[in-house]
Amino acid sequence: MTASTGRVKAVLFDRDGTLVEDVPYNGDPERVRPVDGARQAVALLRAHGIGVGVITNQSGVARGLLSTADVRRVNERVEVLLGPFDVWAVCPHGPGDGCACRKPRPGMVLSAASRLRVRPEEVVVIGDIGSDLAAARAAGAHGVLVPTPVTRTEEITAAAHVAPNLLTAVRAVLTGPPWGRMLADERPVEAACTDGPWWQATAEDPRDGAVRTAPRTHRPVGPSIPDDRRRPR
Numbered sequence: 001m002t003a004s005t006g007r008v009k010a011v012l013f014d015r016d017g018t019l020v021e022d023v024p025y026n027g028d029p030e031r032v033r034p035v036d037g038a039r040q041a042v043a044l045l046r047a048h049g050i051g052v053g054v055i056t057n058q059s060g061v062a063r064g065l066l067s068t069a070d071v072r073r074v075n076e077r078v079e080v081l082l083g084p085f086d087v088w089a090v091c092p093h094g095p096g097d098g099c100a101c102r103k104p105r106p107g108m109v110l111s112a113a114s115r116l117r118v119r120p121e122e123v124v125v126i127g128d129i130g131s132d133l134a135a136a137r138a139a140g141a142h143g144v145l146v147p148t149p150v151t152r153t154e155e156i157t158a159a160a161h162v163a164p165n166l167l168t169a170v171r172a173v174l175t176g177p178p179w180g181r182m183l184a185d186e187r188p189v190e191a192a193c194t195d196g197p198w199w200q201a202t203a204e205d206p207r208d209g210a211v212r213t214a215p216r217t218h219r220p221v222g223p224s225i226p227d228d229r230r231r232p233r
Contacts, residue, residue, distance in 0.1 A: 009122040010051035010086075011126060012125045014054075029076065035166060053085050103233075
């Protein structure tokens with residue numbers, strides 16, 4: 001991760017699984033559902049004058065499952081529900097097309113940063129899978145992983161920063177890039193890699209020595225989802 005302690009000037013979100021529920025190859029605006037906390041998270045950034053954007057792989061276009069018009073209509077619905085974003089970057093290519101924009105390559109991050117007139121090191125990318133963070137790293141930006149049931153255990157282990165939910169991730173970057181420090185209320189990687197839901201892990205409360213159960217703040221992250229159930233984006 002880039003060694004910078006300056007102010008974050010833009011946050012780029014992955015779309016499916018991060019801002020809205022992941023519906024495989026969705027071309028229907030009526031099926032768009034924001035994840036818990038998405039509205040508050042994006043509004044908080046806007047209130048602090050931080051640019052917001054979306055970077056999304058949409059290989060359904062290359063696969064013939066979606067049209068570019070379908071993608072545009074879904075994106076428009078996202079804005080109806082969450083408000084306008086300052087920049088959108090969409091990669092319509094497939095994994096074998098060799099483009100520079102498809103995550104984990106850095107093209108969309110660099111393009112969005114340029115359009116927002118900010119340096120990559122002033123950008124934080126928030127996503128739910130390893131390719132989101134890899135794209136950030138390749139561009140010289142910062143990355144925060146917010147896992148979902150499709151996030152692989154090894155992606156969680158490799159992530160420099162893992163937040164239990166979107167709103168926590170956003171609150172943590174308001175004071176600067178998450179470099180060299182833990183996120184507020186960040187989920188321990190060790191808990192993320194256990195077989196059971198992480199919020200069921202117990203810990204001793206230093207105030208009275210009691211063992212307490214952590215509250216549920218996100219969907220479960222258990223063992224990795226097999227490749228045949230993990231949709232390529």
